[in-house]
Amino acid sequence: MQADLLAIGELSERTGVAPSALRFYEAEGLIHATRTDGGQRRYTRETLRRVSFIRIAQQVGLSLDEIREALHSLPAKRTPNKNDWERLSTSWRPRIDAQLAVLERLRDRLDGCIGCGCLSLQVCKLMNPGDEAASRGPGPRYILGDP
Amino acid sequence: MQADLLAIGELSERTGVAPSALRFYEAEGLIHATRTDGGQRRYTRETLRRVSFIRIAQQVGLSLDEIREALHSLPAKRTPNKNDWERLSTSWRPRIDAQLAVLERLRDRLDGCIGCGCLSLQVCKLMNPGDEAASRGPGPRYILGDP
């Protein structure tokens, strides 16, 4: 195994993604491979970046559908460059910020709630929305993201 | 529909959880219902709190298995009080903090990465661990939580 093409096992080891997952990604149109005469997959080095991108995007909370769409927006006929990747990852920023905001609110509300004991009190606005906040709609909405 | 017992539709509306999910929770041992003579479920008001607890715990990232275990640790023969619920929700705190830490690291690393353009460079430690950080193991591990 030399030069610039990777077999599936090699790509798997270097990305930490199982071969079965790589085949699955290909079937889903997320990555692409050329074939040897014998029919084995060979990946370009660029695929390392694509696969890492996929894993990180998953961390950010994107579904494979969304990731496929994002990858689809990359230029098809040249190797994606710095700006191409930057555009995609920049678009994650609001998403990460939003996730952080939700978690912080959850943490803060929970702290307050623990302090006041309202997790157990019937009047608690956090836990008992049906009694106190039913007009805003159902669910424990104070904690689940309502301002 | 009066007094202190809720039909499944009412519990559903007040918690924002579908009746099918409530039946599922019961089958999974997360909540409990008494029955009318005709066989319909009737829930006590306390169930509102249990269901809200379940939804919030899910937000925190617990599986239903873990939630069942937590609920199981509540006193069986009296209505859970402030301390009971407080104990459970306090145990979430480290979990939330850990999630926040992961997200913050992801955001900061991504910012740095966008600045230096490494999302597209072969030498990038974030995206190209196989070339630069293979000794630490596979995967885009700098971003995925390794210190």
Added chain:
DNA sequence: CGGGGTATTGAAGTTCACTGCAAGTCGAGG
């Protein structure tokens, strides 16, 4: 007491992101 909105059941289906398997083929080092 009648009507219709609400509830019952169990089993099967759904989505997501893979994983596992069997039976056979490839390809690089010796």
Added chain:
DNA sequence: CCTCGACTTGCAGTGAACTTCAATACCCCG
């Protein structure tokens, strides 16, 4: 050339958390 580990395929299965379905039964209001 031989060998043996790596690779191929399609399809079925996994697990989490529900949802859907169909046929039937209930129960509150007027």
